Amino acid sequence: xxxxxxxxxxxxxxxxxxxxxxxxxxxxxxxxxxxxxxxxxxxxxxxxxxxxxxxxxxxxxxxxxxxxxxxxxxxxxxxxxxxxxxxxxxxxxxxxxxxxxxxxxxxxxxxxxxxxxxxxxxxxxxxxxxxxxxxxxxxxxxxxxxxxxxxxxxxxxxxxxxxxxxxxxxxxxxxxxxxxxxxxxxxxxxxxxxxxxxxxxxxxxxxxxxxxxxxxxxxxxxxxxxxxxxxxxxxxxxxxxxxxxxxxxxxxxxxxxxxxxxxxxxxxxxxxxxxxxxxxxxxxxxxxxxxxxxxxxxxxxxxxxxxxxxxxxxxxxxxxxxxxxxxxxxxxxxxxxxxxxxxxxxxxxxxxxxxxxxxxxxxxxxxxxxxxxxxxxxxxxxxxxxxxxxxxxxxxxxxxxxxxxxxxxxxxxxxxxxxxxxxxxxxxxxxxxxxxx
Numbered sequence: 283x284x285x286x287x288x289x290x291x292x293x294x295x296x297x298x299x300x301x302x303x304x305x306x307x308x309x310x311x312x313x314x315x316x317x318x319x320x321x322x323x324x325x326x327x328x329x330x331x332x333x334x335x336x337x338x339x340x341x342x343x344x345x346x347x348x349x350x351x352x353x354x355x356x357x358x359x360x361x362x363x364x365x366x367x368x369x370x371x372x373x374x375x376x377x378x379x380x381x382x383x384x385x386x387x388x389x390x391x392x393x394x395x396x397x398x399x400x401x402x403x404x405x406x407x408x409x410x411x412x413x414x415x416x417x418x419x420x421x422x423x424x425x426x427x428x429x430x431x432x433x434x435x436x437x438x439x440x441x442x443x444x445x446x447x448x449x450x451x452x453x454x455x456x457x458x459x460x461x462x463x464x465x466x467x468x469x470x471x472x473x474x475x476x477x478x479x480x481x482x483x484x485x486x487x488x489x490x491x492x493x494x495x496x497x498x499x500x501x502x503x504x505x506x507x508x509x510x511x512x513x514x515x516x517x518x519x520x521x522x523x524x525x526x527x528x529x530x531x532x533x534x535x536x537x538x539x540x541x542x543x544x545x546x547x548x549x550x551x552x553x554x555x556x557x558x559x560x561x562x563x564x565x566x567x568x569x570x571x572x573x574x575x576x577x578x579x580x581x582x583x584x585x586x587x588x589x590x591x592x593x594x595x596x597x598x599x600x601x602x603x604x605x606x607x608x609x610x611x612x613x614x615x616x617x618x619x620x621x622x623x624x625x626x627x628x629x630x631x632x633x634x635x636x637x638x639x640x641x642x643x644x645x646x647x648x649x650x651x652x653x654x655x656x657x658x659x660x661x662x663x664x665x666x667x668x669x670x671x672x673x674x675x676x677x678x679x680x681x682x683x684x685x686x687x688x689x690x691x692x693x694x695x696x697x698x699x700x701x702x703x704x705x706x707x708x709x710x711x712x713x714x715x716x717x718x719x
Contacts, residue, residue, distance in 0.1 A: 313598055317693040318521055319633040320641035321470065326654070326714035328638075336644055344380035352377040371400040375415060378422070387426035394419040408445040416442070424645050429473055436464045451495065451504040458487050462511060467643035469518065478525060482552050484515045503577050509570050513593070514639040516563040519556060520596070521640075560597040567593055581623075584613045588627055588697070592634050595665050595695050604663070604698075604705045611703045628700035631661040631708050636697070651716040653683045657691065658712045663705040665696040673712070686719030 317323060324332075352373055359367045378393035394415055401412040416439045423432040440461045449457070462484045469480040488508040495502050567590040574582035587610035594603035607628070614623045656674040659667045670688050677683055698705040 314693045315521065316596055316634070316695045317690045318517075318640035319635060319694065320638050322719070323687070323690040323694070323715050323717040324641070324651070325633065326716060329651075329716050332641075332644065341383045343384045349377065349380050349384075352380060366400060366403055368400070368404050371397050371404070374400065375418070378418065382418075382422055382425070387422055390422045391419065391426065394422060408442050410442070410446050413439065413442060429468075429471075429646065433464075433468055433473055436461065454491060455504075455507055458491055458508070459511070462487050462515075466514070466518070466639070467646050470640065470642040471646035473646065476525065478522070478552050479548060481515060481518055481522065482548060482555065484518075485512065485555060488512050488515070501573065501576055503573060503579075506570055506573055506582075509566050509573075510589075513563055513566045513589070514637060516559050516566070517596070517635050517637075517639045520559050520563075522556070560593075560599070563593045563597070564590065580613065580617065584610050584623065584627070587613065592636065592697055595697065596634055600664050603665070607698070607700055607705055608703055611700050615703070624700065628697070631665070631699055631711055632697040634665070634695040634697060651718045653677065653680075653687060653717045653719055654714070655683070655687045655717065656712065656714045657687065658710060659691060661696045661698060661708040661711055663698050663707050665698050667691045667694055667696065683717075683719055687715065687717050690717055691715075 320328075355373045356370060356377070359370045359373065363369065374393050374397035378390045378397060381387075381390035381393060398412050398415045398419065401409060401415060405411045416435060420432050420435050420439065423429075423435065440457075443457045443461075465480040465484050468474070469477050469484075488511040491508045492505055492512070495504050495508070567586055571583055571586040571590065574580075574586050587606055591603045591606035591610065594600070594606060611624070611628065614620050614627070617623060654676045655672055657670060657672055659670040662668055670691050672684055672687065675684055675687075699708045700706065
């Protein structure tokens with residue numbers, strides 16, 4: 283009996299080793315993929331700042347009498363000029379805004395749609411005059427929690443702006459950021475099918491802007507924000523786990539699901555995009571650093587170096603990460619504000635990635651995370667959490683919540699603290715987190 287149990291145990295161990303070999307190419311177990319900061323776990327400070335930023339001023343409800351006046355103006359306009367009279371467009375927009383202020387989103391949507399229809403009739407299908415109305419309609423549909431229709435309108439709004447092809451680098455950057463930020467949030471929230479297309483669109487938009495600027499000047503600083511956005515897409519790609527076959531939901535954890543089937547042009551492009559992600563991210567940041575150095579922006583160069591160190595650590599290139607952090611610290615030491623910059627960038631461990639690329643939009647995920655915990659842990663010089671202790675937990679006495687927050691922190695990557703120009707262990711970090719499990 284003992285021999286049988288021993289044989290079973292050896293067989294199981296061999297099976298695990300074979301599986302590890304298939305994944306990593308060696309008998310060394312695969313390193314767990316990093317916890318994407320902001321997706322399932324976020325610090326209480328960041329969560330509260332995010333919540334405060336969303337609490338804008340609520341417009342005062344427009345009196346019902348004012349809505350009646352708008353409706354009377356519309357009736358008069360239709361009598362004198364017909365249902366498509368040009369002067370109806372502005373009144374329809376005002377009526378829609380009035381309904382929105384009163385929380386009557388259905389009526390506001392109807393009024394905005396008619397205003398947009400009138401604008402197209404008189405100015406053309408892709409007229410720029412409809413852009414403010416489209417933006418207001420999207421805002422209204424979000425307030426009404428109609429995400430699929432808001433998503434469709436975002437696609438159309440992007441086409442309208444592309445058709446115009448107007449504006450300088452700053453305007454084009456703003457338009458690209460608005461569109462790709464929507465795609466990012468929709469991707470993380472699992473909105474619609476074939477979500478890999480959202481990652482492809484994010485890459486395509488900013489890569490297209492890079493090519494456009496390069497035709498003018500390959501050393502133009504206007505490239506920098508687009509290169510950073512391509513890096514953000516690479517962060518998402520590094521944790522892409524494939525499409526769900528049934529009801530799709532993003533689940534960024536270990537392992538991979540079924541990816542898009544090969545065949546279409548978009549699928550082939552995406553498969554190529556999945557290749558060499560760590561190397562591509564490195565090249566993006568090295569190019570950003572070169573651009574910053576060329577224009578004499580020392581602080582920009584330092585921040586690019588720090589971001590490169592973060593990317594190395596995310597990609598498990600630890601020696602390169604520590605070397606790059608040291609290079610950044612040397613550059614900081616030469617500045618008049620060295621103490622301030624060292625404290626800002628290296629004064630305490632920082633959860634990675636520092637940019638909120640994995641943070642779902644609150645318009646997509648309005649609910650509060652299920653768990654909250656105060657925890658104590660050590661951060662090693664290689665950016666890993668050790669000796670994790672849960673000091674306070676909600677819900678109390680939940681074994682699932684306790685295991686979840688420990689797992690999330692154990693797999694988190696941290697930018698380590700730097701002292702004397704070298705990465706240093708931080709013995710006791712105490713932080714409060716919200717998390718999902």
